[in-house]
Amino acid sequence: MSILVVGSVALDDIETPFGKAKEVLGGSAVYIATACSYFLSPIRLVGVVGGDYPQQAIDFLNNRGVDLEGLQVIEGGKTFRWSGKYHYDLNNRDTLSLNLNVFENFNPVIPESYKKTKYVCLGNIDPTLQKQVLEQVEKPEFVVGDTMNFWIETKRKELLNVIPMFDAFILNDSEARLLANEPNLLRAARKIREMGVKILIIKKGEHGALLFHDETVFSAPAYPLENIFDPTGAGDTFAAGFTAWIAKNDDTSDLNLKKAVIYGSTMASFCVEKVSLDGLRDLSYLKIQDRFRAFKQLSQFED
């Protein structure tokens, strides 16, 4: 089984209370592809970078088994750069600077060899582009879409247009409240499902995540971490773990969706333990399964 990943490819400057990192790997497609690569291969990436994108990054993704045929390299262009600073409690961040560069005119072109990919994970790019991607692939079996407050605020109509094309829609709690214009998270979830969402996942950061599907409501805990180093990419790696688990088992049953949410939480917990992608560099499928089992210890109780 393979997964098509479409999203941003960026170089980040990240400032946390614990330190600074300059020009480190970032972007939703890179986080998603890397996290997915521990579950199955090939992972097919679609994105755009400039000629300044480091060869080291290309090598890293190649080594992780990520197919880069869909990575457009605009020679003479500059890669998307984001610079952000996290506050003391790591729950809030300020964007210090944002240079879209080649990402500004990103036009995702799905290579022929990618078009039959059964699983699709769309990072939080412009919903218009998400739709363009879905119009190019041939009957994917399962599509996971992410978004962010920026698109809810600026491309609401386009977002509402693409949401029903997703099989699973992932957003965080504040985005859910914003999209539904409703402070109660459960009522917000109901409203969003009425927008045509089959499977809805609301991430609550350090408070875990909620899954809604048919009559099922599932509450996943967050992994209790004393040291959260850098939350960048947590949402992307959550989407990755979720999608990859479903793809690996080719199983969208309720039982498996719940496990997929736990795998999403597992990957996010590894991601935030180190800066940038570093938490995803030296993982193994065994380590991932160990943490999955720790989630079970954390939340299961006897009848």
Next chain:
Amino acid sequence: MSILVVGSVALDDIETPFGKAKEVLGGSAVYIATACSYFLSPIRLVGVVGGDYPQQAIDFLNNRGVDLEGLQVIEGGKTFRWSGKYHYDLNNRDTLSLNLNVFENFNPVIPESYKKTKYVCLGNIDPTLQKQVLEQVEKPEFVVGDTMNFWIETKRKELLNVIPMFDAFILNDSEARLLANEPNLLRAARKIREMGVKILIIKKGEHGALLFHDETVFSAPAYPLENIFDPTGAGDTFAAGFTAWIAKNDDTSDLNLKKAVIYGSTMASFCVEKVSLDGLRDLSYLKIQDRFRAFKQLSQFED
């Protein structure tokens, strides 16, 4: 098995976005005793009221099997009154007025017939009084203590003095951060456990609760409610469900502690569905077990 409950007995004026209630039953001892009464009897209450405390309230507690020998009635005195207003999102409230009245000089006297009670649940009263209570009872088997930010801020030394006398200490997330002076909840939990706390429970409101004991960390979800009507008493009923389940089974094993946390969450979920104590008036042990099972549905997943 019986439970000794010590706390405030109050008449509340509550304002929520959904309406107002005047002179309704309130106070931690009343919430705790009522919630406990669905699990076992007798529940032994120690508190103080004025001559104005309504006979109806006395009758209600009597009917619920609550032993009121320890309820001091100060004729000519007035019952503790609290008036509060909840904001739009129900997570924050303002105290509009607070008249301690007879509660100001509350001196908990444990009747002879109560002194051998094996289980003790101490509502969030002055830690000095909590200690006085524990000095009067004879070797209780299990003591659960609650507190609140007011005592952390004004009676820190006294609180630190009584905490090691509890078997289980319950507080909410903002109180835990305040007590430990630490924003990361996990690190805050570690610091609080170093204060001599054997079993620590941190309530996170709509995000559930965390249990810490020896090497065990357990994360309980909150019950997903679309309609939260009045959060007053949620913390008290959580402590009640937790204590009552342990007392009912006379079992403090890790497995049973986890279930007790779920019973605490269960009782809190009933409490917030109606105003004042109304969510606790027409319960049954069967309804409680049904919701416990719903918690299982909500949070369990397959290997």
